[in-house]
Amino acid sequence: xxxxxxxxxxxxxxxxxxxxxxxxxxxxxxxxxxxxxxxxxxxxxxxxxxxxxxxxxxxxxxxxxxxxxxxxxxxxxxxxxxxxxxxxxxxxxxxxxxxxxxxxxxxxxxxxxxxxxxxxxxxxxxxxxxxxxxxxxxxxxxxxxxxxxxxxxxxxxxxxxxxxxxxxxxxxxxxxxxxxxxxxxxxxxxxxxxxxxxxxxxxxxxxxxxxxxxxxxxxxxxxxxxxxxxxxxxxxxxxxxxxxxxxxxxxxxxxx
Numbered sequence: 001x002x003x004x005x006x007x008x009x010x011x012x013x014x015x016x017x018x019x020x021x022x023x024x025x026x027x028x029x030x031x032x033x034x035x036x037x038x039x040x041x042x043x044x045x046x047x048x049x050x051x052x053x054x055x056x057x058x059x060x061x062x063x064x065x066x067x068x069x070x071x072x073x074x075x076x077x078x079x080x081x082x083x084x085x086x087x088x089x090x091x092x093x094x095x096x097x098x099x100x101x102x103x104x105x106x107x108x109x110x111x112x113x114x115x116x117x118x119x120x121x122x123x124x125x126x127x128x129x130x131x132x133x134x135x136x137x138x139x140x141x142x143x144x145x146x147x148x149x150x151x152x153x154x155x156x157x158x159x160x161x162x163x164x165x166x167x168x169x170x171x172x173x174x175x176x177x178x179x180x181x182x183x184x185x186x187x188x189x190x191x192x193x194x195x196x197x198x199x200x201x202x203x204x205x206x207x208x209x210x211x212x213x214x215x216x217x218x219x220x221x222x223x224x225x226x227x228x229x230x231x232x233x234x235x236x237x238x239x240x241x242x243x244x245x246x247x248x249x250x251x252x253x254x255x256x
Contacts (some may be wrong), residue, residue: 001031002227002242003249004220005096006128006155006175006202007036009057010045013206013217021205022053026218029242033057033220034202036094036128036155040079050088060128061086062093066101068112077115084123090253092120093128094155097141100133110141117145118197120152126252127152129172132242135163138211142170151252156204157187164190168198173248175202178210178218181229188233196234196241200249201226 004025014021018024025033035046037060046059061083070165083089095116097109120127129152131138142150154167158173164174176199180187201223203209209218210225227241234241250256 001029001246002201002223003032003034003246003253003255004030004203004205004223005200005249005253006032006036006177006232007033007205007220008038008050009033009205009220010042011049012045018049019052021219021221022056025223026056029223030220030223031056032227032249034060034091034128034249034255035254036060036064037062037080038094040076041068043080043083047088047186057224058090058253059088060091061088061089062095062128063112063132064094065096065098065109065113068105068109070105070108071123073108073112077112081119084119084125089125090255091126091128091152092116092123093152094130095127096130097134098130098132099137100233106137110137111157113138113141114144117141117148117150120150121148123214128155128157129153132158135159139163139166146170152196153200153202153252155202156208157190161190161193164194168194173198173200173252175200176230177202177204177210177226178208178214178222180226181210182214188229191230192233194235196230196244197248199230199245200252201230201245
């Protein structure tokens with residue numbers, strides 16, 4: 001089976017065909033989906049989908065860095081914290097730092113990120129990390145938690161080879177999605193150097209659909225297309241890629 005380690009299968013994004021989206025994924029042998037949270041208001045929606053597909057959907061609890069608002073983020077975090085002891089929640093995220101959209105909230109983002117790393121440490125939960133234009137800032141904070149031996153995924157990895165090497169040395173995995181199928185992207189070279197033992201598959205659905213669906217709504221059913229590209233990079237069979245990346249994902253998330 002495949003595992004999609006990051007997909008937003010909310011009814012908000014699939015208002016008319018969510019059930020069909022899930023069934024197409026299952027038909028493509030994508031048997032587990034890790035579903036991150038963006039804001040506290042998402043949790044009801046995550047649980048609604050999880051209850052319908054309880055052996056398929058595995059929710060996380062976390063505050064996305066672009067949703068960190070100076071006036072409200074602590075209230076959001078307090079609400080999300082209350083979900084951490086719910087057995088349906090299998091990790092923290094997506095959390096991190098994003099300076100692509102807004103640099104003025106950096107201090108608030110840093111505080112929110114540190115609080116969520118503390119959750120992961122104290123509850124022994126894995127992380128789904130969102131980092132955009134902020135690898136130096138993110139690494140500086142993660143280095144303060146080295147002794148905690150945190151587990152997790154650098155979701156939709158967009159750094160360079162130095163950042164990839166740091167992540168692997170830290171013990172994190174790189175989340176590889178549809179971008180790997182795009183023409184002239186540098187991610188292929190990074191992946192080849194880092195090695196498949198440090199990779200997991202993801203879609204980030206409904207965003208970043210792989211070729212030949214680029215620009216269209218993404219689905220977890222497209223995971224095999226990402227696996228095919230990785231198989232070509234490493235000269236492996238698609239089945240080998242499936243087995244290796246699934247085992248990697250199972251080593252991070254308690255979803256067996």
